[in-house]
Structure formats: C-alpha cells, structure tokens
Amino acid sequence: MYNLYWSAFEKFRAIPPITTLTENTEFCETVQQMLDAHLIAIPQLVMGIAEAAPQHMQPRQADRFMNEMLRSRVGRRVLAEQHIALSAVFEGRREQDEGWIGIVNTRCVAEDIVRRCSELVKERFRESFPGLEPPEVEVDGQLDATFVYIPDHIDYIIFELLKNSMYATVKAHAPEALEGAGSGLSSSSSNSGTETASGSQ
Structure with missing residues (x-):
C-alpha cells in the first residue's frame, strides 16, 4: 500500500507544468492509469486493517483511520475524475450531456x-x-x-x-x-454503480 501511494507521488512530482492541450491530454492519460491502478487500494487496506488492527489498534482508532483515508481518497478521485471529464469535453473527445x-x-x-x-x-x-x-x-x-x-x-x-x-x-x-439465512446483505459497489468510497468512493 505504501509503495502504491509513493509511486503515484513520484510520478506526479516528475510531471512538469502543463502548458499545452497535448500535455494536458498526456497528463489525463497518466492520471487515469493511476486511478485504475488504485482500484485495489481499498480492498487491500481493509484486509490489512482486519489482520493488523486487533493487535495494534483500538477499534475507535481503526475506524478513525479508515474514515480519514476514505475521505481523502474520495476527494482526490473526484478532483482527478472531474479534470479528466472536463478535459475530454473541452478537447472534443467526448460530448457533454445536457445537465452535466x-x-x-x-x-x-x-x-x-x-x-x-x-x-x-x-x-x-x-x-x-x-x-x-x-x-x-x-x-x-x-x-x-x-x-x-x-x-x-x-x-x-x-x-x-x-x-x-x-x-x-x-x-x-x-x-x-x-434464521439460517446468513448474517445480512453484503455490499457491492458494482451492483450499486459505484467504485466505493468504495469507493465510489
């Protein structure tokens, strides 16, 4: 998990200031690749918390950590996805539906x-x-x-x-x-149309 975020930081740090539409298109492609690569982040994080938290963290601390992590993740993904979407419309690579x-x-x-x-x-x-x-x-x-x-x-x-x-x-x-039917309904970001905050987000 650490290496995943460190790698993303290093890639962003190496990108020079964007001055042309071509450079912005390349930037959007890089960002999209990072978004795709980070789809595994939450499942891995949840697995890590489940395995390590009982020995190293109190339940309240684990909840706080996950909440902060998810909030920051949602914020980053919204910024990235919005930039990609607006760039695609501006450059004529995608039509913008009315009301969007x-x-x-x-x-x-x-x-x-x-x-x-x-x-x-x-x-x-x-x-x-x-x-x-x-x-x-x-x-x-x-x-x-x-x-x-x-x-x-x-x-x-x-x-x-x-x-x-x-x-x-x-x-x-x-x-x-x-009775005998299990403990409840499971979540599914794919069925609800989200990545999870799943994110969504």
Missing part, C-alpha cells in the same frame, strides 16, 4: 435514484435470502425534486441506506425468516 458538468449531474432526480437503488437492493436481498421476498420501498413527498450531485456517490449512499433498512425491517418484524 464533468462527472456532476446538475439534475439528479430524487425519485429515480431511490427507485433504481431499491430495485438493486431487492435483487441483492433475493440473492442473499432465497425464497424470502424483500420489503416494499414506498417513495412519497416531492417526487419531482432535483439536486446537484455526483450520481455514483449518491447511488452508493442510497443503496447502503436501503440495504441496511431493508435487513433491519425484516429482522425487527420477521426475525424467524432470517
């Missing part, structure tokens, strides 16, 4: 997000608990509400909230249905 600014959707529809994520959670629920039908998710309120957000991130958040709520609902109202 880079990776940011200025018109996220709350109802659509909740309904899409609820279907993914139901699918995961049925896989985890064969023969058990998941609770229904009712969407009410201001259904046409829109807001500005990064879709992958809000999808991950809503997916996790609904996943935990659905399992807790069944556990509270029909605990016998979960």
